[in-house]
Amino acid sequence: MSLPHALLTSLMERSCSGIDLARRFGKSIDYFWHASHQQIYRELGRMEQAGWIESCPAPDAGRTRKRDYRVLATGRSELLRWIAEPAPLADVRDAFLIKARAAAILDDCDLTVELQDQLVIHRARLAHYREIEARDFAAAKGRTRDSRIRHMILKKGILYEEGSIRWAEEMLAVLKETADDDVTIK
Amino acid sequence: MSLPHALLTSLMERSCSGIDLARRFGKSIDYFWHASHQQIYRELGRMEQAGWIESCPAPDAGRTRKRDYRVLATGRSELLRWIAEPAPLADVRDAFLIKARAAAILDDCDLTVELQDQLVIHRARLAHYREIEARDFAAAKGRTRDSRIRHMILKKGILYEEGSIRWAEEMLAVLKETADDDVTIK
């Protein structure tokens, strides 16, 4: 149950509307905690009910329903309470590894195309993260605690993409070398 | 919707009962696709309904309800169909990175204890994977396509644990160095 706390964190960094929150989520938190805009609106409603946040019409709302949300003291202490209790370890769901396992015993399936598509995406993401790193965390800037921690979060993403790329390349090599081996099902 | 296909794969490797499947899941597939035994039983029921698998009383059932499941031709072609269609990229959910982000702007929270607990677990898992690697994939053995692919799946786990450990150690160092910095909320 981490989504509300992710939203609290994001709103503490800066109060904003639901759609802005969804957009900021998509740009940064998304790669380690995905949420759709429907989920975010539902959770914002619950959190306002619970008294963790409050909302008012957004400055640029005009006659629309746009609202800005900000964290209340109750929400802040709820976040602190949640941080203090241990969280489950990171959960990974990788359908491709299921495919690899199936491909080990099945004939007639070629995973190289999908692997190459994945490589393109991983390389693009890595390049993107490196850009952010060069822009926001150049040596001279990364001195405050806040900046160094945010840099570490980015580094986790970089580490993950680098690992994915190295693995995909090695996997492609293995598939190529063993392409003509006999594969039979007993 | 990858769980049924993970189960099909596992059952193609070896037909067995629901509980055996759950146990084998827990030992190998679990780290990249977790499923509880309740989920597995529900899915086995659906798959039998769909005609992908069939079951008969297990040889060692005695008077119990224990049943063995095996994959039918329909299930095998469903698996092939699924492998051919592109799967979504691996999905990671890491609550600790949310905490890190919150800790960057909040005072009064210490993540070092939790990080150290994580390190213990990651190191144990890495040691366990390395044991399996030494036992099952020693140089001379890893020659068949099947064996090399299964080795690559294990290597993904090893890569992941190594990355987690390196990151956690660096993060601990950052938290230590910046422990007495001022943290204020604007």
Place this chain on the structure above:
DNA sequence: TGCTCCATGTAACACGTTACATGATTGC
């Protein structure tokens, strides 16, 4: 006027988790 986009939702459903139920077997 009609078309598209923006921002906020609703409804229905599939997936995943938690707690508990059942009947058989095993060990003391």
Place this chain on the structure above:
DNA sequence: GCAATCATGTAACGTGTTACATGGAGCA
């Protein structure tokens, strides 16, 4: 005989996904 364990479930609920609805704004 009794408790613990094994194997298979059921029920209730919470989370996440998909498809669609609404009403205003911007533009031709």
